[in-house]
Amino acid sequence: MITDDEFEGLFHEAGGDFAVPARGPDEILAAAAPPVRDGSVVPGRFRPRQLALAGTSAAAVVALTVALLTSSGGSPAPLAASAPRHGIANTSTASTSGTNNYAYKAMASPFPPGAKKAASQAANAAARDIIATGTLKLGLSRARLRGDVARLEALAASFGGYVSAADIVETGSRPGGTIVVKVPAGSFSSFISKAEKIARVRSLTTSDTDVTGEVVDLGAQLTALDDERSQLEVLLGRAGKISELLSVENEIESVQSQIQQIQGEQRTIATQVDYSALTVDLLVPKAPHVSSSPNGFGHALHEAVSSFVNGVKALVAHLGDVVFGVLSFVVVALILFGLWRSIWPWVRRRIA
Numbered sequence: 001m002i003t004d005d006e007f008e009g010l011f012h013e014a015g016g017d018f019a020v021p022a023r024g025p026d027e028i029l030a031a032a033a034p035p036v037r038d039g040s041v042v043p044g045r046f047r048p049r050q051l052a053l054a055g056t057s058a059a060a061v062v063a064l065t066v067a068l069l070t071s072s073g074g075s076p077a078p079l080a081a082s083a084p085r086h087g088i089a090n091t092s093t094a095s096t097s098g099t100n101n102y103a104y105k106a107m108a109s110p111f112p113p114g115a116k117k118a119a120s121q122a123a124n125a126a127a128r129d130i131i132a133t134g135t136l137k138l139g140l141s142r143a144r145l146r147g148d149v150a151r152l153e154a155l156a157a158s159f160g161g162y163v164s165a166a167d168i169v170e171t172g173s174r175p176g177g178t179i180v181v182k183v184p185a186g187s188f189s190s191f192i193s194k195a196e197k198i199a200r201v202r203s204l205t206t207s208d209t210d211v212t213g214e215v216v217d218l219g220a221q222l223t224a225l226d227d228e229r230s231q232l233e234v235l236l237g238r239a240g241k242i243s244e245l246l247s248v249e250n251e252i253e254s255v256q257s258q259i260q261q262i263q264g265e266q267r268t269i270a271t272q273v274d275y276s277a278l279t280v281d282l283l284v285p286k287a288p289h290v291s292s293s294p295n296g297f298g299h300a301l302h303e304a305v306s307s308f309v310n311g312v313k314a315l316v317a318h319l320g321d322v323v324f325g326v327l328s329f330v331v332v333a334l335i336l337f338g339l340w341r342s343i344w345p346w347v348r349r350r351i352a
Helices: 004-017 025-032 048-071 115-126 145-158 185-195 212-238 242-274 297-351
Strands: 088-094 100-106 130-139 162-169 176-184 200-210 275-283
Touching: 130 185, 130 242, 145 162, 145 176, 145 185, 145 275, 176 185, 185 275, 212 242, 242 275
Parallel strands: 130 275
Antiparallel strands: 088 100, 130 200, 162 176, 176 275
């Protein structure tokens, strides 16, 4: 079925392709008039050729009139109801070569020139999803470690944030640690400025990651999976066999699992966009090593005691070797004596 737009286009084309007679309506009326003989009209019907010429000429005049009205901004009353769809109007203009050129003009916009583009750019900038993160290294003393951690926690709470992770060591040779604070993205810069005043800043690094493309991609995937699930639910209602029902249900479960996974990723990204994370490293200087070796008389006494202890250790070690040798000799002697006592009676009888 031909649409209104196609009909109007064909109508314009027919009007443009028709060559208008030089004398216009006079020639058309003369061709359509009945024959006159001796001053009287000859009775009878028009010939087919004359009727065809008259009809074609009339259609051409109407088409040309419509084309001229359309190109000048007007439109015939019968065609006013068939307005072009989607805000596009077709216009045609007759060129000097006799052919028609078609142009498309958008409907008038209520916005002033450039305002719509500027509003679109502002909306796009505001709609971008940015994940802001940073690392702040603070140098502080061992005595202030616990107090500074408490101040960071209180500062995060004052900005509507919270501490998501903490690893603090207060004792030992290497005190310090790391604390991860999350605050609303809009207050991230202000929070960093306040946190820098808690202790001496060693270094600060921040970064912004644009995840708008990833968010759009996840949204498109979710829409496609929702459509697929809807189609599968329709198929589930039409399935007649048990095997078909089981197969469609398995497909629905698989699609539902993918939907839940994507929704989880969307929630994770949304949380990272809404709350910026700052990792604060608390650096406590290592305590200087104090030597326990005394000087002067104490040093001499220490050396004497050490020498005595070492000598006793050496004597005990030597005595241990001596004792072991004596015990070994006694054991061997007892074994030989026992053997001699057992053999001696037999030897004595042989001699006698």
